[in-house]
Amino acid sequence: MVVYATITGMSAAVSPPVITVTHYSDPGCPWAYSASPALAALAWRYGAQLRWDLVMIGLAEDPQLYVDRGYTPDRQAKGYLSFRRFGMPFATAPRSRVVATGRACRAIVATRLLAPELEYAVFRALQFTQFCTTELFDTPEGIGAALARVPGLDAELVLAELDDPRTEAAYQEDRARTRSAAGGPTEFQGKAAQTDGPVRFTAPSLQLTHADGRSLEAGGFQPLEAYDVCIANLDVSLTRRPPAATALEVLQAFPHGLTTAEVAAIMAPHLTAADTGGTEESLIDAVAAGEAVRLPLGDDALWRVA
Numbered sequence: 001m002v003v004y005a006t007i008t009g010m011s012a013a014v015s016p017p018v019i020t021v022t023h024y025s026d027p028g029c030p031w032a033y034s035a036s037p038a039l040a041a042l043a044w045r046y047g048a049q050l051r052w053d054l055v056m057i058g059l060a061e062d063p064q065l066y067v068d069r070g071y072t073p074d075r076q077a078k079g080y081l082s083f084r085r086f087g088m089p090f091a092t093a094p095r096s097r098v099v100a101t102g103r104a105c106r107a108i109v110a111t112r113l114l115a116p117e118l119e120y121a122v123f124r125a126l127q128f129t130q131f132c133t134t135e136l137f138d139t140p141e142g143i144g145a146a147l148a149r150v151p152g153l154d155a156e157l158v159l160a161e162l163d164d165p166r167t168e169a170a171y172q173e174d175r176a177r178t179r180s181a182a183g184g185p186t187e188f189q190g191k192a193a194q195t196d197g198p199v200r201f202t203a204p205s206l207q208l209t210h211a212d213g214r215s216l217e218a219g220g221f222q223p224l225e226a227y228d229v230c231i232a233n234l235d236v237s238l239t240r241r242p243p244a245a246t247a248l249e250v251l252q253a254f255p256h257g258l259t260t261a262e263v264a265a266i267m268a269p270h271l272t273a274a275d276t277g278g279t280e281e282s283l284i285d286a287v288a289a290g291e292a293v294r295l296p297l298g299d300d301a302l303w304r305v306a
Contacts, residue, residue, distance in 0.1 A: 017051035018235055020209045024178050024201040026057040027126035028101035031221045032203035034086035037265035038224035040258060044266045045241050054119055056105035056174040057203055063100045071098050080131065087261025087276055089298030095134040103138045103162065109171045110161040121150045121256045132298035186219025210234045243267050247282040248291050257304035
């Protein structure tokens with residue numbers, strides 16, 4: 001049996017995966033977005049030995065939920081400033097109103113049902129829409145603009161499936177799965193939430209389950225090494241890929257593209273801070289050599305192999 005790791009488009013033919021990573025997330029959460037460098041490094045280290053199962057939280061069905069909590073477009077835009085320290089791109093122009101995340105989550109679930117190999121690409125496109133543009137990703141126009149950025153996706157078909165009963169059933173199943181954190185490690189560590197009834201996982205939360213049934217949990221925002229130590233305790237027989245030697249090597253493994261911080265995290269030696277400045281220079285050199293392309297994104301870029 002041949003399988004493929006689909007996180008951020010990474011592909012590598014291997015034996016069946018050893019560990020399933022259940023990734024509870026939401027495209028509207030800045031913490032989930034800011035964890036992207038760690039998740040990219042995790043995907044690089046272990047490739048298709050990990051099977052990624054993306055589960056949508058559905059943080060809000062109605063933007064009024066955020067309005068009632070005191071959120072405004074300018075407050076959200078200013079809030080992004082505090083997340084810049086994690087390295088992901090942000091744009092700080094306030095949008096016309098705050099947005100709910102339920103429709104965007106349904107777009108991801110619809111893609112899972114129609115074209116599962118593009119699920120993570122759609123998830124990321126919607127994250128980039130939320131944090132690097134002023135588009136409204138709870139409208140058909142905003143979702144459509146995000147989907148149009150995903151090569152190979154039939155955006156119109158996904159939009160047509162947003163209200164399909166099959167999409168809705170799968171989305172509600174995701175929501176139920178995320179609202180099962182009561183009494184577990186995530187709640188114990190103070191990284192769960194209870195905003196609409198049951199105790200739920202926050203974004204991002206990872207449950208790592210070995211093929212033999214053993215499972216470990218890293219709830220909420222965590223550093224890369226927290227995920228890595230979970231994997232080490234589940235199976236020491238896995239192949240652990242060393243840091244990448246060049247930026248181009250990284251881009252070749254992630255055809256949907258990565259941000260500067262993600263590439264830097266993959267290139268960083270063990271327990272060493274990522275060198276985003278040096279990484280960006282290497283990426284610029286790759287563009288100058290015709291080996292990569294740079295797509296402006298917020299205050300940074302998405303880099304892809306040419």
